[in-house]
Amino acid sequence: MSAHGVSVTPSLRVLRSDQVYGTAGAVTPGTVRYASLGGDFTAELTVDANGFVVDSPHLARRVRIG
Structure with missing residues (x-):
């Protein structure tokens, strides 16, 4: 049996x-x-x-603690 895999790691480059x-x-x-x-x-x-953004759909939501 033979298998090939690809490992993709995110880049830390800053893009405009x-x-x-x-x-x-x-x-x-x-x-x-x-x-x-x-x-x-x-x-x-x-x-x-x-x-200030409190909700960005499908990405982040501000929560209050306490």
Whole structure:
């Protein structure tokens, strides 16, 4: 029996990623529309009163401890 495997490790290179953030087109108050300039990814980010992201769908969510 013969087998071949490939081990892929993530690179630690820093790559430029042009992005656009704005409230235009946001569906609900308290959200910001994010889009990559290539147009291949968009998301609706939930932000707090100070504009800090509290929920990024499928990526991260802020939690309160205590």
